[in-house]
């Protein structure tokens with residue numbers, strides 16, 4: 030798991046690296062710029078393209094000047110620099126890099142006024158106007174400049190972060206450089222992981238500039254980044270003499286007459302994720318479909334649920350396709366009053382909880398709520414931006430002593446102890462009905478297999494996104510049934 034930092038913490042990591050590696054600030058900038066150029070040149074192979082670098086006068090601009098010099102050294106033939114000269118203040122690193130650039134024949138233009146940009150044409154625009162130091166709304170002249178840059182036709186690449194976007198927290202306004210690609214230093218910035226960045230970033234890539242990892246990992250940040258290695262480390266090896274009882278019994282309470290598919294998806298994904306036994310508690314009308322499609326899955330009738338000893342199930346999930354009927358609500362009330370282990374609540378179960386605050390407050394300790402954004406707002410009230418929603422999620426996960434899995438491109442997992450894990454895997458090809466049902470089946474399956482709850486959620490969320498991402502490279506859209514088929518293969522693959 031990697032720690033994610035806010036802008037202030039990133040600056041402290043820069044500072045710590047400078048003092049303790051030790052490395053002069055200017056050299057750290059050189060290293061960052063060199064890494065940028067290396068990554069850039071792997072994609073932009075044609076050295077005859079015109080490249081214009083727009084530089085502010087602080088350290089992001091300092092990077093821009095060093096990048097210009099290094100591209101020129103690397104035989105990019107048509108590099109020029111525009112210094113955005115709207116303020117007198119500059120940093121020593123900017124000044125030193127300006128002197129170094131002046132020794133080359135890269136042309137440097139001082140832009141005093143956005144109007145002077147009229148008629149500019151270039152194949153590639155590199156944006157080094159503002160970095161993570163942005164602390165307030167852009168003033169008028171910067172806004173005009175960025176609006177003009179956004180209208181230019183060249184490929185747009187930002188250094189560290191699109192100018193005008195803060196590293197975290199609400200946007201100051203909607204005038205932000207629109208980057209085709211952001212090459213960012215050391216860690217993704219928190220705002221890249223939220224839908225608010227979608228209009229401004231098509232793609233981003235993290236490059237390692239050698240900041241002190243020990244310092245970063247010891248920084249008190251609640252935000253973590255889940256990646257592949259975390260998962261392979263956590264997946265259990267199946268041992269000789271293990272039997273179906275070793276891997277738990279998962280009960281799926283899902284489906285209604287016309288939404289049986291959701292129940293089948295959840296049950297199949299539970300079974301394929303490895304729970305020893307899976308039972309589907311579905312309406313009687315679904316038995317034929319269940320038997321025909323999933324012979325491995327057992328059936329429990331809705332009528333018999335009340336008389337069943339729920340403690341024999343090592344995990345229970347409820348919600349996909351359940352419907353918002355009185356019967357469904359009665360089942361939830363019964364579960365909450367009799368089953369004391371964590372329950373995974375999804376879809377209609379969340380909508381039922383959203384309408385009864387009292388019921389919501391009684392869910393078993395360490396339960397899991399898996400809302401998408403709309404379901405989240407139904408549960409906890411309307412939110413108008415991602416950061417307000419994040420604040421609520423932290424608060425509610427602690428108040429309910431439960432996990433909140435807020436599903437999105439980078440799904441967030443909020444824990445009862447006040448942490449937030451961002452999932453790195455996923456693909457827009459996964460935006461299709463039924464995907465959430467698969468995730469619910471996976472989470473509860475790993476819980477049934479006796480993984481610690483937090484690990485079960487992290488593994489399920491990552492794997493779900495990872496398989497979707499792999500299939501998404503070959504498929505325009507990933508049908509949930511295709512994803513489910515891959516689960517056992519990919520788990521095996523990750524472990525070996």
Ligand SMILES: NC(=O)C1=CN([C@@H]2O[C@H](COP(=O)(O)OP(=O)(O)OC[C@H]3O[C@@H](n4cnc5c(N)ncnc54)[C@H](OP(=O)(O)O)[C@@H]3O)[C@@H](O)[C@H]2O)[C@@H](O)CC1
Nearest residue numbers: 054058061087088089159160161162163164165166167189
């Ligand atoms: N050795 C290092 O440190 C390394 C740094 N690195 C690079 O440095 C970048 C961070 O640089 P930075 O801190 O100098 O900030 P940057 O974003 O260039 O400018 C922000 C400054 O502008 C101002 N300002 C803020 N908002 C404003 C506004 N709306 N409108 C107008 N002005 C505004 C404000 O100053 P103020 O006006 O408040 O004095 C603020 O300080 C980082 O992203 C990375 O690219 C890497 O090379 C690694 C090594």
Ligand SMILES: [K+]
Nearest residue numbers: 156159190192
């Ligand atoms: K930038």
